[in-house]
Amino acid sequence: MAIPTIAITTGEPAGIGPDITLMAAMREWNARLVAIGDIDMLRERAKLLGLEVQLIEFQPEPKSEPLPSGMLRVLNIPLAQPAIPGQLNPSNAGYVLRMLDEAIDGCLKKRFQAMVTAPVQKSIINDAGIPFSGHTEYLAEKTDTEHVVMMLASGSLRVSLATTHLPLKDVPAAITPESLERTLRILQKALVDSFSIADPTIAVLGLNPHAGEGGHLGREEIDIIAPLIQQLRREGFSLIGPLPADTAFNPENRQRVDAFLAMYHDQGLPVLKFSSFGEAVNITLGLPITRVSVDHGVALDLAGTGNASDSSLIEAIKVGGAACSAAHLER
Numbered sequence: 528m529a530i531p532t533i534a535i536t537t538g539e540p541a542g543i544g545p546d547i548t549l550m551a552a553m554r555e556w557n558a559r560l561v562a563i564g565d566i567d568m569l570r571e572r573a574k575l576l577g578l579e580v581q582l583i584e585f586q587p588e589p590k591s592e593p594l595p596s597g598m599l600r601v602l603n604i605p606l607a608q609p610a611i612p613g614q615l616n617p618s619n620a621g622y623v624l625r626m627l628d629e630a631i632d633g634c635l636k637k638r639f640q641a642m643v644t645a646p647v648q649k650s651i652i653n654d655a656g657i658p659f660s661g662h663t664e665y666l667a668e669k670t671d672t673e674h675v676v677m678m679l680a681s682g683s684l685r686v687s688l689a690t691t692h693l694p695l696k697d698v699p700a701a702i703t704p705e706s707l708e709r710t711l712r713i714l715q716k717a718l719v720d721s722f723s724i725a726d727p728t729i730a731v732l733g734l735n736p737h738a739g740e741g742g743h744l745g746r747e748e749i750d751i752i753a754p755l756i757q758q759l760r761r762e763g764f765s766l767i768g769p770l771p772a773d774t775a776f777n778p779e780n781r782q783r784v785d786a787f788l789a790m791y792h793d794q795g796l797p798v799l800k801f802s803s804f805g806e807a808v809n810i811t812l813g814l815p816i817t818r819v820s821v822d823h824g825v826a827l828d829l830a831g832t833g834n835a836s837d838s839s840l841i842e843a844i845k846v847g848g849a850a851c852s853a854a855h856l857e858r
């Protein structure tokens with residue numbers, strides 16, 4: 528397998544994305560890491576953190592070797608305004624999206640074999656007048672992908688979402704048979720192809736308390752979720768559910784289930800973050816490119832302090848690299 532080139536978008540410049548990217552550069556990698564961001568801002572941040580990282584402007588050089596620890600290639604994108612750690616500035620929203628566009632373009636053109644994303648502050652991009660729900664939705668749109676699935680994974684616990692960044696009041700209407708079916712097909716394929724699980728068991732959670740309590744606490748389980756489970760079981764999918772969400776993650780299920788499908792963001796992710804915050808990664812399934820991300824947000828309170836952990840980013844880079852090897856094996 529050729530050594531992969533992995534782009535790392537450094538995310539919200541007032542957050543910890545630049546910090547953890549620089550910290551990751553202090554390690555040896557069997558990959559060419561290319562940080563995307565403002566090289567002067569990264570130099571300043573490295574100085575603030577006391578990290579001796581030599582930053583080198585990225586030139587596309589397919590045969591180059593990975594750099595030793597303490598050196599990092601940077602695809603330079605200038606900030607609109609200087610970044611102050613901990614202080615959001617809507618003027619830099621366009622900068623944040625340009626980094627993503629560069630990484631997506633590089634992946635589509637195969638200059639990069641994977642993109643790893645440091646966190647962005649979704650609200651400040653919207654405050655700048657640019658509608659933005661999250662990387663997941665942005666990547667789907669920019670790669671013309673109709674349907675993608677967010678999965679957070681840590682060790683053997685994998686939690687996927689049927690809906691992503693939606694106000695809670697909009698969730699029930701978004702759970703349609705069509706959308707749920709697409710989600711389950713993408714999830715099943717990813718577990719087989721990318722996680723090498725021959726016959727994965729997927730636990731599908733209900734939407735309502737007690738999975739609807741036989742229709743007395745909501746009908747989505749009876750009208751939508753259960754019939755789809757039956758239909759896909761007939762095709763050979765190993766599905767269990769709809770499970771009441773409060774007990775779905777009990778030890779017995781965690782043993783036998785390869786992935787849980789939660790109906791909405793805060794039904795599934797608190798469980799995963801409670802069990803393994805800092806060790807998990809966020810993978811976008813169904814894209815034509817490989818995208819892996821950290822399991823945390825911008826942590827404005829920690830930017831520039833040296834107290835942020837780079838553990839999830841390290842894991843994301845490893846998973847991104849491994850995905851490149853798996854894709855290579857499939858060819």
Ligand SMILES: NC(=O)C1=CN([C@@H]2O[C@H](COP(=O)(O)OP(=O)(O)OC[C@H]3O[C@@H](n4cnc5c(N)ncnc54)[C@H](O)[C@@H]3O)[C@@H](O)[C@H]2O)C=CC1
Binds near residue numbers: 543646649822836837
């Ligand atoms: N992939 C992404 O771009 C993500 C972006 N976000 C965005 O981040 C912003 C802030 O979200 P919050 O809910 O406050 O979550 P957060 O993850 O930024 O912070 C929650 C708590 O965890 C701590 N924390 C986070 N990352 C850490 C790290 N690497 N090391 C040590 N401690 C860490 C923070 O200091 C804070 O106390 C929001 O705008 C949200 O949209 C949130 C999750 C993912």
Ligand SMILES: NCC(=O)COP(=O)(O)O
Binds near residue numbers: 796
């Ligand atoms: N809580 C996970 C999250 O919000 C990440 O979203 P995305 O920016 O990766 O789409």
